Amino acid sequence: VDMLGKHRFRYGQAETENQIGVATGLAYTTVGGDTLQIEVSLAPGKGKLVLTGKLGDVMKESAQIALSYVRTLTNDLGLDADYFEQHDIHIHVPEGAVPKDGPSAGITMTTAIVSAITGKAIKREVGMTGEVTLRGRVLPIGGLKEKSLSAHRAGLSTIIIPKDNERDIDDIPETVREQLTFKLVSQAEEVLAIALDGGFKK
């Protein structure tokens, strides 16, 4: 489950321009779907990972998985072998007082980390949801219908979802479904290729 408590974010509109280090995720709460921002900042350091935003244990583990997956891309990203030992990474999910949990922000965290590291912006009209594994597999999530409604409401045009959720698309109201482009992915590299301004190639 992917619970964000009873509060709805007041903070759910698409960005007005492409951002570096900020990716848009889709969340599923007891009162419906919502969008959330994953913010990543980097600083010279000793390889520390700081996680904030009242994240539950599963979501904290998600961040560790996303980071370890990105570390497997060290060569592909043209980074020094000790890059991750020489930088501290902070991942924050506003709003700070709203509890958040669940594994479905995995690909969003992955994308935000890669954007922060490479300096490539993330396309502002793209939202995403999907659990990520250590080798970049994208696993299915719950609440696709509610998440799609919130993406639509926030003004997003494209949402990246796990291939294994394909069968859930027809549960989404037709008006919404027709105004959103659904990108089905099974590997995190595909997410990066779609979401990053300038694309991504291994």
Added chain:
Amino acid sequence: VDMLGKHRFRYGQAETENQIGVATGLAYTTVGGDTLQIEVSLAPGKGKLVLTGKLGDVMKESAQIALSYVRTLTNDLGLDADYFEQHDIHIHVPEGAVPKDGPSAGITMTTAIVSAITGKAIKREVGMTGEVTLRGRVLPIGGLKEKSLSAHRAGLSTIIIPKDNERDIDDIPETVREQLTFKLVSQAEEVLAIALDGGFKK
């Protein structure tokens, strides 16, 4: 929510002169608003962050976010790249026995940290309230009416508030509203420009 327990501070008057490393925040308690001071001290060290003042988890995370945001300004502040690895930072919120929590001291912490680092004083007549995110976004807060009353009572003349709280201004009693200047901000840089003696430019 931004709870400070049942005790009112006995410590809520505006400073008598501009201070370095001390910013005035506005808090919201069950018995009304209050002002609080965020104190920051620096010392040569190894990058340790010490937080005191009976802070709750969300407020502790706020301090981490404020610090990581300030680290993204390392160049703008003219600091060495390893400045934050070579200093310990202590953030304290008196009074020590009163529990405090919530994200709304984010911009106050940010301002106090930058003041302590740069040696620029903070204007004594300025109070502020607003959640900050990792990229310096200022998010809306609750209790603006009560916070404004306490700012007025404490003798402040200017309060910095999130742009997204603009619509809450008309809930403040007219007498108070007319004696306070409201500065609406959406980015932490704007807060620094307003609150720091000598201003701030990126």
Added chain:
Amino acid sequence: VDMLGKHRFRYGQAETENQIGVATGLAYTTVGGDTLQIEVSLAPGKGKLVLTGKLGDVMKESAQIALSYVRTLTNDLGLDADYFEQHDIHIHVPEGAVPKDGPSAGITMTTAIVSAITGKAIKREVGMTGEVTLRGRVLPIGGLKEKSLSAHRAGLSTIIIPKDNERDIDDIPETVREQLTFKLVSQAEEVLAIALDGGFKK
């Protein structure tokens, strides 16, 4: 006991090709058996072990045991004496929101670690279950019947099981039993020899 909660994985089919650093385990839940993947990633580092996948204390200890056992093979694997002090190892068990516990993934973790380190792929049609001890002894597990059914359902052809579970094989329905090859082992080296593409010799 080897409980994985009430949720069944939706993620239980055999891999479509041999993988490096990913081994297939067999789990036993209150609603039957299931397969799970153990993923291992390596990065230059300082010898840190990161464990994710909502693992219980016994399963976390299992990972430590597997790692210490593999460290005793440092010479046999042709690794530098300080290899494990110069690398961080992350072991993840998808799906991230499903709690998992028990010692029976010991040999699966062992195999995944050795595969990640050596770059030798693991045969995609092989599943395994068995507790491992510090000197590589393979201890018996529970739920062999249910685990065998799930292995069969997932399309595996060979399962490696502890020698001490031999007497439990005749509890498995004949149709399933005849389509699976059972490899009985008492030492982890035997597991590596069977599961690794290219085998293993001490």
Added chain:
Amino acid sequence: VDMLGKHRFRYGQAETENQIGVATGLAYTTVGGDTLQIEVSLAPGKGKLVLTGKLGDVMKESAQIALSYVRTLTNDLGLDADYFEQHDIHIHVPEGAVPKDGPSAGITMTTAIVSAITGKAIKREVGMTGEVTLRGRVLPIGGLKEKSLSAHRAGLSTIIIPKDNERDIDDIPETVREQLTFKLVSQAEEVLAIALDGGFKK
């Protein structure tokens, strides 16, 4: 509140001579006031702070605040810039089995630390009570009447109290009030100037 449990110290007489690294505080318990000793020892080390004496969280934070405040005096005390990274500091409050809490030992801890560092003794006839903040502000405390009675009973002649407690002096019985000298302070430097043998100047 500044609770020390139900036990009264059996250890509450003024020192018979001036001591280095030991300051006399005034505490307030459910059964009345009491005096307590704050002991500080220094050793070559790596900047570790050890706190003992069954201290509650607020009192532990008080010690951290006192230490950070003293670190801001590094130059004034003629210390090397890395002095506090090269020494371990232990702060103990006998008696070890009596729980203690509250912020009002702040200035006592500050004084004991400075005495231990400088080797200047603390005047044996002086007791003190007051919360300290990171910039050395002295904040008001509770229980002044009870604390004054215990100071008098212990044979102290002078007590240092926060300026904001001035109005509470007239609650103290006249006989006691007349035999005690009250020193009102608003900054920790004033405390040091009064309590240290040889005084203190910034």
Added chain:
Amino acid sequence: VDMLGKHRFRYGQAETENQIGVATGLAYTTVGGDTLQIEVSLAPGKGKLVLTGKLGDVMKESAQIALSYVRTLTNDLGLDADYFEQHDIHIHVPEGAVPKDGPSAGITMTTAIVSAITGKAIKREVGMTGEVTLRGRVLPIGGLKEKSLSAHRAGLSTIIIPKDNERDIDDIPETVREQLTFKLVSQAEEVLAIALDGGFKK
């Protein structure tokens, strides 16, 4: 008390050959005695001690005591003075899912550590039980009768017990008593001399 929960080990037969780094202990559970193996592995490292096998706090402390005692033998064992700072030690007690506690595995842990370090095997027919102290004193244990029965059942021929348990020997059924050799010890060095293949001399 020396409780191992309600489960009996299925793993309780004497080793078929002498082993290095594996000693046989005797445990006492609510359902009778049992044998257990203490496994120790060494690796180049930084002096880390890893403990697994669902050990309770008293048993974990036992391991620390055993290790500190062995460190006092650094010279006697012909080790470099910094040997223990240059190696990581892992102590595991299978089976991983069975909770274990109590101090009576102290001499077993001591023996397994010394065996792992020296490479001297432990005689396969020897079991042992006894609390160890920091200077190698062997303290009495409970459940000698049950432990002896399990040692006999497992095929052991010799058991090492604390001298202070001598008076408990006559509680053991005569058939068992006559087939076991009891070695009474009061110092850990005596245990090493008896259990290690090749003996031990200080």
Added chain:
Amino acid sequence: VDMLGKHRFRYGQAETENQIGVATGLAYTTVGGDTLQIEVSLAPGKGKLVLTGKLGDVMKESAQIALSYVRTLTNDLGLDADYFEQHDIHIHVPEGAVPKDGPSAGITMTTAIVSAITGKAIKREVGMTGEVTLRGRVLPIGGLKEKSLSAHRAGLSTIIIPKDNERDIDDIPETVREQLTFKLVSQAEEVLAIALDGGFKK
């Protein structure tokens, strides 16, 4: 209070010869007094303090206080300034399964540490009880009568007690009182002078 649970030690006789690093303390339990041994071992290391013997928080703090006090004697003991940063110290109180707490083993721990460091033996016929503070003050303890009875029963001839317990001596039965020598102390240096073979001088 100085509780050791309901179990009486079976281990309470005076040593048969003077020991290095082992001091005899006197404890007070719900079922009467008892003697206990404080064992200290040293090893080359990095200044780590290991505490075992199921010690409660107050007793663990006692050990830290004893150690910090001994560190203030670095010069008097003829040790290098960085001695304590170059050694690990382990303090153990058998029996490992019996919970122990309270501050009254302070001087016993102090004596055992100094003995271990200097190699001076502790006189076997001497027992002791007393809380120690950071500057070596000896504070009074409870249960002197019961502790004296157990000291007598264990065959000790001399017990060191706090000066402030002098008035409690006449509560001890005359037969016991006459066979014990009571040494009244107010400073830890006096304890060392009495208990160490060869004495001690600052």
